[in-house]
Amino acid sequence: MSENLYDVAIIGGGPAGLTAGLYTSRANLKTLLVERMIMGGQVMTTTKVENYPGFPGGIDGPDLMMRFQEHCQEFGLKVDYGEVENLVDEGAEKVLTVDGKKVRARAVIITTGAEPRKLDIPGEKEFTGRGVSYCATCDGAFFRNVPVAIVGGGDTAAEEALFLTRFASKVYLIHRRDKLRATSILQDRLAANEKIEILWNTTVERAEGDPSGLQAAQIRNVQSGEMRSLSLQGLFVAIGVVPKAHFLAEILKLDDEGYILTDAECRTSLPGVFAAGDVRKKILKQIATAVGDGAVAAIMAEKYLEDLES
Numbered sequence: 001m002s003e004n005l006y007d008v009a010i011i012g013g014g015p016a017g018l019t020a021g022l023y024t025s026r027a028n029l030k031t032l033l034v035e036r037m038i039m040g041g042q043v044m045t046t047t048k049v050e051n052y053p054g055f056p057g058g059i060d061g062p063d064l065m066m067r068f069q070e071h072c073q074e075f076g077l078k079v080d081y082g083e084v085e086n087l088v089d090e091g092a093e094k095v096l097t098v099d100g101k102k103v104r105a106r107a108v109i110i111t112t113g114a115e116p117r118k119l120d121i122p123g124e125k126e127f128t129g130r131g132v133s134y135c136a137t138c139d140g141a142f143f144r145n146v147p148v149a150i151v152g153g154g155d156t157a158a159e160e161a162l163f164l165t166r167f168a169s170k171v172y173l174i175h176r177r178d179k180l181r182a183t184s185i186l187q188d189r190l191a192a193n194e195k196i197e198i199l200w201n202t203t204v205e206r207a208e209g210d211p212s213g214l215q216a217a218q219i220r221n222v223q224s225g226e227m228r229s230l231s232l233q234g235l236f237v238a239i240g241v242v243p244k245a246h247f248l249a250e251i252l253k254l255d256d257e258g259y260i261l262t263d264a265e266c267r268t269s270l271p272g273v274f275a276a277g278d279v280r281k282k283i284l285k286q287i288a289t290a291v292g293d294g295a296v297a298a299i300m301a302e303k304y305l306e307d308l309e310s
Protein backbone atom coordinates (compact mmCIF):
# COMPACT_ATOMS: atom_id res chain seq x y z
CA MET A 1 0.00 0.00 0.00
CA SER A 2 1.44 3.39 -0.94
CA GLU A 3 2.19 5.85 1.87
CA ASN A 4 -0.69 8.07 0.86
CA LEU A 5 -3.28 5.30 0.55
CA TYR A 6 -5.56 4.80 3.54
CA ASP A 7 -7.88 1.89 4.16
CA VAL A 8 -10.54 4.29 5.38
CA ALA A 9 -10.94 8.07 5.13
CA ILE A 10 -13.54 9.64 7.41
CA ILE A 11 -14.81 13.12 6.58
CA GLY A 12 -15.98 14.97 9.70
CA GLY A 13 -15.04 14.83 13.38
CA GLY A 14 -18.38 14.81 15.23
CA PRO A 15 -19.81 11.88 17.23
CA ALA A 16 -20.44 9.75 14.11
CA GLY A 17 -16.98 10.35 12.64
CA LEU A 18 -15.13 9.80 15.90
CA THR A 19 -17.06 6.60 16.58
CA ALA A 20 -16.31 5.33 13.08
CA GLY A 21 -12.64 6.26 13.64
CA LEU A 22 -12.55 4.45 16.96
CA TYR A 23 -13.90 1.27 15.37
CA THR A 24 -11.70 1.30 12.25
CA SER A 25 -8.51 2.19 14.18
CA ARG A 26 -9.25 -0.51 16.73
CA ALA A 27 -9.69 -2.93 13.81
CA ASN A 28 -6.17 -1.97 12.66
CA LEU A 29 -7.38 -0.31 9.49
CA LYS A 30 -5.15 2.55 8.38
CA THR A 31 -7.54 5.44 8.96
CA LEU A 32 -7.43 9.19 8.35
CA LEU A 33 -10.13 11.45 9.80
CA VAL A 34 -10.35 14.84 8.09
CA GLU A 35 -12.03 17.66 10.02
CA ARG A 36 -12.74 21.08 8.53
CA MET A 37 -12.68 23.22 11.69
CA ILE A 38 -13.22 22.03 15.26
CA MET A 39 -13.40 18.42 16.37
CA GLY A 40 -16.63 17.45 18.10
CA GLY A 41 -19.27 18.74 15.67
CA GLN A 42 -22.53 20.31 16.76
CA VAL A 43 -22.22 18.85 20.29
CA MET A 44 -19.47 21.43 20.91
CA THR A 45 -22.18 24.09 20.95
CA THR A 46 -24.36 22.23 23.46
CA THR A 47 -24.22 23.17 27.11
CA LYS A 48 -25.49 20.08 28.82
CA VAL A 49 -26.15 16.72 27.20
CA GLU A 50 -28.76 14.96 29.32
CA ASN A 51 -29.79 12.07 27.09
CA TYR A 52 -26.54 10.34 26.22
CA PRO A 53 -26.42 7.17 28.32
CA GLY A 54 -23.75 6.66 30.92
CA PHE A 55 -23.66 10.22 32.25
CA PRO A 56 -26.28 10.58 34.99
CA GLY A 57 -26.78 14.27 35.76
CA GLY A 58 -25.63 15.13 32.22
CA ILE A 59 -22.29 16.14 30.76
CA ASP A 60 -21.17 19.34 28.98
CA GLY A 61 -21.03 18.88 25.20
CA PRO A 62 -17.33 19.84 24.84
CA ASP A 63 -16.37 17.52 27.75
CA LEU A 64 -18.17 14.63 26.12
CA MET A 65 -16.46 15.22 22.80
CA MET A 66 -13.06 15.51 24.48
CA ARG A 67 -13.65 12.01 25.88
CA PHE A 68 -14.54 10.75 22.40
CA GLN A 69 -11.25 12.15 21.06
CA GLU A 70 -9.15 10.74 23.91
CA HIS A 71 -10.75 7.36 23.32
CA CYS A 72 -9.83 7.51 19.60
CA GLN A 73 -6.26 8.51 20.46
CA GLU A 74 -5.89 5.30 22.50
CA PHE A 75 -6.19 3.42 19.22
CA GLY A 76 -4.00 5.81 17.23
CA LEU A 77 -6.59 7.48 15.01
CA LYS A 78 -4.83 9.94 12.70
CA VAL A 79 -6.56 13.33 12.35
CA ASP A 80 -5.86 16.02 9.76
CA TYR A 81 -7.49 19.43 9.36
CA GLY A 82 -8.72 20.69 6.02
CA GLU A 83 -11.76 21.09 3.82
CA VAL A 84 -12.69 18.18 1.58
CA GLU A 85 -13.58 19.75 -1.76
CA ASN A 86 -14.62 16.68 -3.70
CA LEU A 87 -14.63 12.93 -3.95
CA VAL A 88 -13.74 11.01 -7.11
CA ASP A 89 -14.49 7.34 -7.61
CA GLU A 90 -11.66 5.31 -9.14
CA GLY A 91 -13.28 1.98 -8.35
CA ALA A 92 -11.13 0.22 -5.74
CA GLU A 93 -9.76 3.60 -4.63
CA LYS A 94 -11.53 6.86 -3.87
CA VAL A 95 -9.69 10.17 -4.18
CA LEU A 96 -10.46 13.09 -1.91
CA THR A 97 -9.23 16.60 -2.59
CA VAL A 98 -8.41 18.21 0.75
CA ASP A 99 -7.41 21.87 0.47
CA GLY A 100 -6.05 21.11 -3.00
CA LYS A 101 -4.11 17.99 -1.94
CA LYS A 102 -5.08 14.44 -2.94
CA VAL A 103 -5.82 11.78 -0.33
CA ARG A 104 -6.51 8.24 -1.50
CA ALA A 105 -8.57 5.72 0.45
CA ARG A 106 -10.11 2.36 -0.31
CA ALA A 107 -13.28 3.18 1.64
CA VAL A 108 -14.79 6.49 2.71
CA ILE A 109 -17.16 7.30 5.57
CA ILE A 110 -18.94 10.65 5.33
CA THR A 111 -19.88 12.18 8.68
CA THR A 112 -20.00 15.86 7.77
CA GLY A 113 -23.17 16.52 9.79
CA ALA A 114 -25.31 19.58 9.37
CA GLU A 115 -25.13 23.32 9.94
CA PRO A 116 -27.70 25.86 11.20
CA ARG A 117 -30.42 26.89 8.76
CA LYS A 118 -30.61 30.62 8.08
CA LEU A 119 -33.79 32.69 8.38
CA ASP A 120 -33.08 34.37 5.07
CA ILE A 121 -34.52 37.76 6.09
CA PRO A 122 -33.25 41.31 5.55
CA GLY A 123 -30.67 42.32 8.13
CA GLU A 124 -29.77 38.75 9.11
CA LYS A 125 -26.43 38.70 7.34
CA GLU A 126 -25.64 42.32 8.18
CA PHE A 127 -26.06 41.76 11.93
CA THR A 128 -24.54 38.28 12.17
CA GLY A 129 -21.86 38.55 14.84
CA ARG A 130 -23.35 41.90 15.97
CA GLY A 131 -26.55 40.58 17.55
CA VAL A 132 -27.65 37.76 15.27
CA SER A 133 -26.23 34.38 16.30
CA TYR A 134 -26.72 30.69 15.55
CA CYS A 135 -25.22 29.46 18.82
CA ALA A 136 -26.53 30.51 22.22
CA THR A 137 -23.88 28.44 24.00
CA CYS A 138 -21.12 30.30 22.17
CA ASP A 139 -22.52 33.83 22.31
CA GLY A 140 -25.14 33.91 25.09
CA ALA A 141 -22.81 35.39 27.71
CA PHE A 142 -22.39 38.55 25.59
CA PHE A 143 -26.03 39.41 26.28
CA ARG A 144 -26.16 40.16 29.99
CA ASN A 145 -29.21 42.04 31.32
CA VAL A 146 -30.62 42.81 27.88
CA PRO A 147 -33.65 41.39 26.05
CA VAL A 148 -33.00 38.67 23.46
CA ALA A 149 -35.11 36.38 21.29
CA ILE A 150 -34.69 32.90 19.96
CA VAL A 151 -36.47 31.73 16.84
CA GLY A 152 -37.67 28.13 16.48
CA GLY A 153 -39.86 25.55 18.16
CA GLY A 154 -37.64 22.46 18.36
CA ASP A 155 -35.39 20.99 21.06
CA THR A 156 -32.52 23.30 20.14
CA ALA A 157 -34.62 26.47 20.46
CA ALA A 158 -36.05 25.26 23.79
CA GLU A 159 -32.67 24.31 25.25
CA GLU A 160 -31.07 27.53 24.07
CA ALA A 161 -33.94 29.67 25.41
CA LEU A 162 -33.42 28.10 28.83
CA PHE A 163 -29.67 28.64 28.61
CA LEU A 164 -30.11 32.30 27.63
CA THR A 165 -32.13 33.02 30.79
CA ARG A 166 -28.83 32.76 32.71
CA PHE A 167 -27.74 36.04 31.13
CA ALA A 168 -30.54 37.96 29.43
CA SER A 169 -33.13 40.10 31.20
CA LYS A 170 -35.89 38.62 29.04
CA VAL A 171 -36.02 35.80 26.48
CA TYR A 172 -38.70 35.75 23.79
CA LEU A 173 -39.17 32.43 22.07
CA ILE A 174 -40.61 33.20 18.64
CA HIS A 175 -42.36 30.31 16.93
CA ARG A 176 -44.26 30.32 13.66
CA ARG A 177 -46.97 27.91 14.87
CA ASP A 178 -49.12 27.41 18.01
CA LYS A 179 -47.42 24.17 19.03
CA LEU A 180 -43.79 23.41 19.83
CA ARG A 181 -41.86 20.49 18.40
CA ALA A 182 -39.62 20.32 21.49
CA THR A 183 -39.96 17.36 23.86
CA SER A 184 -42.44 17.76 26.74
CA ILE A 185 -39.78 17.89 29.47
CA LEU A 186 -38.31 20.97 27.77
CA GLN A 187 -41.75 22.50 27.21
CA ASP A 188 -42.46 22.14 30.93
CA ARG A 189 -39.18 23.89 31.77
CA LEU A 190 -39.97 26.73 29.36
CA ALA A 191 -43.40 27.22 30.94
CA ALA A 192 -41.89 27.27 34.42
CA ASN A 193 -39.30 29.92 33.60
CA GLU A 194 -40.49 33.46 34.35
CA LYS A 195 -37.96 35.10 32.05
CA ILE A 196 -39.32 33.29 28.98
CA GLU A 197 -42.25 34.56 26.94
CA ILE A 198 -43.40 32.52 23.96
CA LEU A 199 -44.66 34.53 20.98
CA TRP A 200 -46.87 32.03 19.16
CA ASN A 201 -47.80 32.17 15.46
CA THR A 202 -45.09 34.74 14.93
CA THR A 203 -42.33 35.13 12.37
CA VAL A 204 -39.35 37.44 12.24
CA GLU A 205 -39.42 39.57 9.10
CA ARG A 206 -36.39 41.81 9.53
CA ALA A 207 -33.41 42.39 11.82
CA GLU A 208 -32.76 46.08 12.47
CA GLY A 209 -30.07 48.09 14.15
CA ASP A 210 -27.38 50.70 13.82
CA PRO A 211 -23.58 50.61 13.54
CA SER A 212 -23.37 49.53 17.21
CA GLY A 213 -25.37 46.36 16.48
CA LEU A 214 -28.84 44.86 16.51
CA GLN A 215 -31.55 46.95 18.20
CA ALA A 216 -34.86 45.36 17.17
CA ALA A 217 -36.67 42.74 15.15
CA GLN A 218 -39.75 43.35 13.04
CA ILE A 219 -42.12 40.52 13.85
CA ARG A 220 -45.41 39.48 12.26
CA ASN A 221 -48.37 37.63 13.70
CA VAL A 222 -49.17 35.13 10.95
CA GLN A 223 -52.85 34.94 11.93
CA SER A 224 -53.70 38.64 12.14
CA GLY A 225 -50.95 39.86 9.82
CA GLU A 226 -50.07 42.50 12.43
CA MET A 227 -46.49 43.73 12.34
CA ARG A 228 -44.65 45.18 15.31
CA SER A 229 -41.16 46.02 16.41
CA LEU A 230 -39.61 44.05 19.26
CA SER A 231 -36.76 45.75 21.08
CA LEU A 232 -33.83 43.30 21.26
CA GLN A 233 -30.09 43.15 21.48
CA GLY A 234 -29.72 39.48 20.56
CA LEU A 235 -31.52 37.39 17.97
CA PHE A 236 -30.68 33.69 18.13
CA VAL A 237 -31.73 31.47 15.27
CA ALA A 238 -32.50 27.79 16.00
CA ILE A 239 -34.72 26.71 13.12
CA GLY A 240 -33.13 23.38 12.33
CA VAL A 241 -30.17 22.40 10.25
CA VAL A 242 -29.16 21.76 6.66
CA PRO A 243 -26.92 18.83 5.75
CA LYS A 244 -23.35 19.46 4.62
CA ALA A 245 -23.36 17.22 1.55
CA HIS A 246 -23.61 19.69 -1.36
CA PHE A 247 -20.02 18.92 -2.44
CA LEU A 248 -21.12 15.31 -3.02
CA ALA A 249 -24.26 16.06 -5.06
CA GLU A 250 -22.73 14.83 -8.31
CA ILE A 251 -21.40 11.56 -7.00
CA LEU A 252 -23.96 10.38 -4.40
CA LYS A 253 -27.73 10.18 -4.31
CA LEU A 254 -29.19 12.87 -2.04
CA ASP A 255 -32.82 13.53 -1.14
CA ASP A 256 -34.66 16.78 -1.93
CA GLU A 257 -33.33 18.44 1.23
CA GLY A 258 -29.74 17.41 0.48
CA TYR A 259 -29.40 14.51 2.94
CA ILE A 260 -27.37 11.51 1.76
CA LEU A 261 -29.55 8.49 0.98
CA THR A 262 -28.29 5.23 2.45
CA ASP A 263 -29.60 1.78 3.25
CA ALA A 264 -29.97 0.60 6.86
CA GLU A 265 -26.26 -0.38 6.86
CA CYS A 266 -25.15 3.17 6.01
CA ARG A 267 -24.16 2.26 2.43
CA THR A 268 -24.58 5.15 -0.01
CA SER A 269 -25.36 4.81 -3.71
CA LEU A 270 -21.60 4.42 -4.39
CA PRO A 271 -19.92 1.13 -3.33
CA GLY A 272 -17.19 1.73 -0.77
CA VAL A 273 -18.69 5.03 0.41
CA PHE A 274 -20.73 5.09 3.62
CA ALA A 275 -22.56 7.90 5.42
CA ALA A 276 -23.28 8.22 9.14
CA GLY A 277 -24.82 10.74 11.53
CA ASP A 278 -26.85 13.87 10.76
CA VAL A 279 -25.78 14.08 7.10
CA ARG A 280 -27.61 10.83 6.39
CA LYS A 281 -31.36 10.75 5.77
CA LYS A 282 -32.91 9.23 8.89
CA ILE A 283 -35.67 9.74 11.41
CA LEU A 284 -33.85 10.58 14.64
CA LYS A 285 -30.86 12.89 14.92
CA GLN A 286 -29.26 12.43 18.31
CA ILE A 287 -25.75 11.81 19.61
CA ALA A 288 -26.81 8.25 20.42
CA THR A 289 -27.98 7.58 16.85
CA ALA A 290 -24.89 9.25 15.35
CA VAL A 291 -22.74 6.94 17.47
CA GLY A 292 -24.79 3.94 16.32
CA ASP A 293 -24.41 5.00 12.70
CA GLY A 294 -20.67 5.52 13.08
CA ALA A 295 -20.24 1.99 14.42
CA VAL A 296 -22.38 0.48 11.65
CA ALA A 297 -20.58 2.42 8.91
CA ALA A 298 -17.18 1.35 10.27
CA ILE A 299 -18.10 -2.32 10.42
CA MET A 300 -19.61 -2.15 6.93
CA ALA A 301 -16.46 -0.45 5.61
CA GLU A 302 -14.36 -3.21 7.17
CA LYS A 303 -16.56 -5.85 5.53
CA TYR A 304 -16.39 -4.04 2.18
CA LEU A 305 -12.57 -4.06 2.35
CA GLU A 306 -12.52 -7.77 3.22
CA ASP A 307 -14.77 -8.49 0.24
CA LEU A 308 -12.50 -6.42 -2.04
CA GLU A 309 -9.51 -8.50 -0.98
CA SER A 310 -11.14 -11.88 -1.41
Ligand code: NAP
Nearest residue numbers: 051152153154155156157176177181238239240241284285
Ligand atom coordinates in the same frame (compact mmCIF):
# COMPACT_ATOMS: atom_id res chain seq x y z
P1 NAP B 1 -36.05 20.88 14.40
O1 NAP B 1 -36.49 19.86 15.37
O2 NAP B 1 -36.05 20.59 12.94
O3 NAP B 1 -36.93 22.17 14.67
C1 NAP B 1 -36.81 23.30 13.88
C2 NAP B 1 -37.83 24.32 14.35
O4 NAP B 1 -37.64 25.51 13.60
C3 NAP B 1 -39.26 23.86 14.13
O5 NAP B 1 -40.04 24.23 15.24
C4 NAP B 1 -39.68 24.61 12.88
O6 NAP B 1 -41.03 24.99 12.88
C5 NAP B 1 -38.86 25.87 12.96
N1 NAP B 1 -38.51 26.38 11.62
C6 NAP B 1 -37.97 25.72 10.58
N2 NAP B 1 -37.75 26.56 9.54
C7 NAP B 1 -38.19 27.78 9.94
C8 NAP B 1 -38.25 29.04 9.34
N3 NAP B 1 -37.78 29.24 8.09
N4 NAP B 1 -38.75 30.08 10.03
C9 NAP B 1 -39.20 29.89 11.29
N5 NAP B 1 -39.17 28.70 11.95
C10 NAP B 1 -38.68 27.66 11.27
O7 NAP B 1 -34.54 21.42 14.68
P2 NAP B 1 -33.67 21.41 16.04
O8 NAP B 1 -34.46 21.93 17.18
O9 NAP B 1 -32.39 22.07 15.71
O10 NAP B 1 -33.40 19.88 16.26
C11 NAP B 1 -32.72 19.12 15.23
C12 NAP B 1 -32.66 17.66 15.68
O11 NAP B 1 -31.76 17.55 16.78
C13 NAP B 1 -34.02 17.15 16.16
O12 NAP B 1 -34.14 15.81 15.79
C14 NAP B 1 -33.93 17.30 17.67
O13 NAP B 1 -34.76 16.39 18.37
C15 NAP B 1 -32.45 17.01 17.90
N6 NAP B 1 -32.00 17.67 19.14
C16 NAP B 1 -32.08 16.94 20.27
C17 NAP B 1 -31.70 17.48 21.48
C18 NAP B 1 -31.81 16.66 22.70
O14 NAP B 1 -32.21 15.51 22.60
N7 NAP B 1 -31.46 17.14 23.86
C19 NAP B 1 -31.22 18.80 21.54
C20 NAP B 1 -31.15 19.54 20.37
C21 NAP B 1 -31.56 18.96 19.17
P3 NAP B 1 -42.21 23.95 12.71
O15 NAP B 1 -42.33 23.24 14.01
O16 NAP B 1 -43.38 24.79 12.36
O17 NAP B 1 -41.80 23.05 11.57
